[in-house]
Amino acid sequence: MLKVMFADDEELVRSGLRAMVTPAPDIEVVGEAADGRTAVEAARRFHPDVALLDIRMRTPDDGIRALRAMQGLPEPPKVAMLTTFDIDEYVSLALRFGANGFLLKDIEPAVLVRAIRDLARGGAVLDPSVAARMVNARRDEQRAAAPAREMLSSLSEREREVVTLIGQGLSNAEIGGRLHLSEATVKGYVSAVLSKIGAGNRVQAALLAYRGGLVS
Numbered sequence: 001m002l003k004v005m006f007a008d009d010e011e012l013v014r015s016g017l018r019a020m021v022t023p024a025p026d027i028e029v030v031g032e033a034a035d036g037r038t039a040v041e042a043a044r045r046f047h048p049d050v051a052l053l054d055i056r057m058r059t060p061d062d063g064i065r066a067l068r069a070m071q072g073l074p075e076p077p078k079v080a081m082l083t084t085f086d087i088d089e090y091v092s093l094a095l096r097f098g099a100n101g102f103l104l105k106d107i108e109p110a111v112l113v114r115a116i117r118d119l120a121r122g123g124a125v126l127d128p129s130v131a132a133r134m135v136n137a138r139r140d141e142q143r144a145a146a147p148a149r150e151m152l153s154s155l156s157e158r159e160r161e162v163v164t165l166i167g168q169g170l171s172n173a174e175i176g177g178r179l180h181l182s183e184a185t186v187k188g189y190v191s192a193v194l195s196k197i198g199a200g201n202r203v204q205a206a207l208l209a210y211r212g213g214l215v216s
Helices: 011-021 036-046 062-071 088-096 109-120 128-152 157-167 172-179 183-197 202-211
Strands: 002-007 027-033 050-054 078-083 101-104
Touching: 002 011, 002 036, 002 109, 011 027, 011 109, 027 036, 027 109, 036 050, 036 062, 050 062, 050 109, 062 078, 062 088, 078 088, 078 109, 088 101, 088 202, 101 109, 128 202, 157 172, 157 183, 157 202, 172 183, 183 202
Parallel strands: 002 027, 002 050, 050 078, 078 101
Antiparallel strands: none
């Protein structure tokens, strides 16, 4: 029996996913979550084979942070990101952080069940429309490399360290531990970095770190 869990901040979406997979005789829904933190706790408790995570829950990077945390579990599940947002920067970061696939929420039930089985077998799943955007996003990233490096050069050495760790998916607390700074001090650095590079959130800062070569 394949064990699967869902994480989405909308109850309607979770119930829809549950309804789509429940008829499958070889799949058992073992957990649900409304945010990234609870999703990680559920994965640690129930040891699902597959986790389907909404890439944007309580905060824009909530799903990505949950993905990264799950990769550190003793028995990490195969993870596919679910979203209605066709935003390439989130797709790119999710795949960089170890996602095994990316599916749109309007997926057909039969396709979703097949994707779960493929993931459990170690396969990767990628919605065709997302795959096409990934190609375009890769081209955009290559064109954006030089401007990204120039923008990052305006940061202080400490700010560059902070944005590098953001790019690695670390939280403020984790950055503080790495750099021996208080969480409040890190929060100040993060705010300054986002302001200097014109980023609206941490995901955009992380993408800039990748484009500028701070994170491989």
